[in-house]
Amino acid sequence: NNKQEGALNVTRTSVGLASFxxxxxxxxxxxxxxxxxxxxxxxxxxxxxxxxFLLGKKITTVQDVLQRNVFELTExxxxxxxxxxxxxxxxxxxxxxxxxxxxxxxxxxxRFLSTSLGALDQKLGGGLPTRTVTELAGPAGCGKTQFCMxxxxxxxxxxxxxxCPGSVLYIDTEGALSSSRIMQIALHKFPELGxxxxxxxALAKRIHVIRVETSRQLITRLESLDxxxxxxxxxxLIIDSIANLPRTEFHGWHKGxxxxxxxxxxxxxxxxxxxxxxxxxxxxxTTRFDDNAGGDAYVTAxxxxxxxxxxxxxxTLNYSHHESSRYMSxxxxxxxxxxxxxxxxxxxxxxxxxxxxxDRSLALxxxxxxxxxxxxxxxxxxxxxxxxxxxxxxSVFAAQSHRxxxxx
Numbered sequence: 001n002n003k004q005e006g007a008l009n010v011t012r013t014s015v016g017l018a019s020f021x022x023x024x025x026x027x028x029x030x031x032x033x034x035x036x037x038x039x040x041x042x043x044x045x046x047x048x049x050x051x052x053f054l055l056g057k058k059i060t061t062v063q064d065v066l067q068r069n070v071f072e073l074t075e076x077x078x079x080x081x082x083x084x085x086x087x088x089x090x091x092x093x094x095x096x097x098x099x100x101x102x103x104x105x106x107x108x109x110x111r112f113l114s115t116s117l118g119a120l121d122q123k124l125g126g127g128l129p130t131r132t133v134t135e136l137a138g139p140a141g142c143g144k145t146q147f148c149m150x151x152x153x154x155x156x157x158x159x160x161x162x163x164c165p166g167s168v169l170y171i172d173t174e175g176a177l178s179s180s181r182i183m184q185i186a187l188h189k190f191p192e193l194g195x196x197x198x199x200x201x202a203l204a205k206r207i208h209v210i211r212v213e214t215s216r217q218l219i220t221r222l223e224s225l226d227x228x229x230x231x232x233x234x235x236x237l238i239i240d241s242i243a244n245l246p247r248t249e250f251h252g253w254h255k256g257x258x259x260x261x262x263x264x265x266x267x268x269x270x271x272x273x274x275x276x277x278x279x280x281x282x283x284x285x286t287t288r289f290d291d292n293a294g295g296d297a298y299v300t301a302x303x304x305x306x307x308x309x310x311x312x313x314x315x316t317l318n319y320s321h322h323e324s325s326r327y328m329s330x331x332x333x334x335x336x337x338x339x340x341x342x343x344x345x346x347x348x349x350x351x352x353x354x355x356x357x358x359d360r361s362l363a364l365x366x367x368x369x370x371x372x373x374x375x376x377x378x379x380x381x382x383x384x385x386x387x388x389x390x391x392x393x394x395s396v397f398a399a400q401s402h403r404x405x406x407x408x
Contacts, residue, residue: 037270038062038093039226045089050082065090113236113278116154116189117352119341120315123330129313130235130278133268135242137283137301138317142326143345144282145176146185147317148240150349151280153186155236156206160199167206167232171221171239177209188348208232215245215260222267229275237271241282243302261303265310281311308332325353 039061040051057076059065065073065086073083112126121127128134128151136144152168159166170177186193186203193199208228212218218239228234242264250257272279286302301308301316308314314332320342328350329340342353 038274040065040090042226042230043089043093045092046086050078050086053078054086062090062093066094113151113155114158115151117341117343117350119339119352120328120330123336123339124313124333125335128236128278128280129335130276131272132312133265133272133279133281133310134313134315135281135283135301135311136315136317137285139285139299139319142317142319143343143350144317145174145240146345147350148238148280148282149177149182150185150189151236152207152238153182153189153203153349156203157186157190157193159206160202165233167208167234168236168238169208169210169225169229169232169234171210171212171218171237173212173218173239173244174241175211176240179204179209182207184347185349188346206232208234212245215249215264218245219260219263219267222264222271225271226274229271229277234275235277237268237277237279239268239279239281241284243282243284247284247302258306261307261310265307269310283307 040046040054040059043062054060054065054076059068059076070080070083070087073086074080078086111130112121112124112128113130114121114127115124136147138144148170152170155166155168183200183204186200193203210221212221225237229237246257246260268279268281271277284302285299287297288300289297301314311332312334313330316329316331318327318329320327325342325344327340327342330336330338344351344353
């Protein structure tokens with residue numbers, strides 16, 4: 001009896017230490033273990049009655065199971081063999097699975113979603129990267145929502161053309177999405193849809209729109225998005241915009257605002273990695289003062305540096321000196337260097353404009369921007385800045401031409 005009691009104490013101690021290690025692991029590394037937040041309903045090998053029992057005890061995810069030891073789970077009312085089965089199934093759910101080189105190459109080829117903008121796709125290696133978060137920042141009226149609606153159309157059409165399952169999840173926080181505008185973009189971008197009402201209907205059904213009005217609603221939606229993303233085979237999640245709700249609910253810096261943004265960033269990264277989804281969010285702009293330049297004011301992306309480090313790719317939209325055209329800049333990317341592209345907002349969404357010699361100053365405008373300090377110009381100062389840049393470019397070009405003539 002003494003030996004059995006001693007063995008039992010050793011077992012309890014070992015299980016307790018293992019439980020402590022699991023709790024510490026789950027607490028310290030929630031952002032790096034997205035599969036730990038997988039709902040129990042999506043864990044293979046669990047009986048439906050066991051799942052319902054655990055849900056009744058408010059144990060809803062794999063992490064909830066792994067944070068409890070054998071004794072804690074048996075005290076809930078489960079038998080020892082059932083507890084072991086549940087633990088093994090949950091452990092398998094979070095263990096990384098081996099992959100062959102062939103499978104990795106297949107995943108690599110499906111890493112991007114085309115934007116239909118040739119210059120941008122080429123620079124990014126194929127389009128918006130999946131499993132990451134891409135941000136599109138810019139002042140009002142530059143075309144952020146138009147870009148989002150176009151991406152929804154292009155992605156949904158890709159599935160129809162390939163006759164394969166897939167969908168787009170579109171979370172609208174500003175009420176800016178227009179269903180009629182989405183169909184207008186679709187009909188002008190893909191004219192063949194005009195004579196095929198069935199294909200139009202199929203495309204519209206693949207874009208799932210979710211409207212939220214508060215930051216709490218957005219977080220709740222993101223936390224419960226797994227079932228919809230899994231059931232519809234989503235490959236693109238759009239949030240337009242990520243900045244609207246926290247900036248409306250909190251004025252200036254506030255700890256609650258920072259907590260919300262950190263929570264949203266963690267959820268977006270988990271969703272992107274868990275479902276191999278490309279996440280696209282839009283951001284607004286704010287005015288900052290540069291202490292190193294005499295306190296001069298400049299317009300930049302909102303939400304601060306912490307949020308800027310949460311996104312993998314950052315694109316900005318700016319007004320140009322032309323009345324109708326604007327320019328898009330690739331500011332931050334693990335795949336490409338800084339660059340800029342001219343575009344216009346047309347019937348088919350964002351339409352690329354080919355640059356002329358006079359517009360080569362676009363590259364100079366964004367060359368000194370960093371991933372976190374982005375200079376975005378409002379409409380009022382855009383023409384003046386561009387005129388100065390073009391004059392400088394013309395002066396340099398004239399000096400180079402004069403030097404070449406002297407050498408000849």
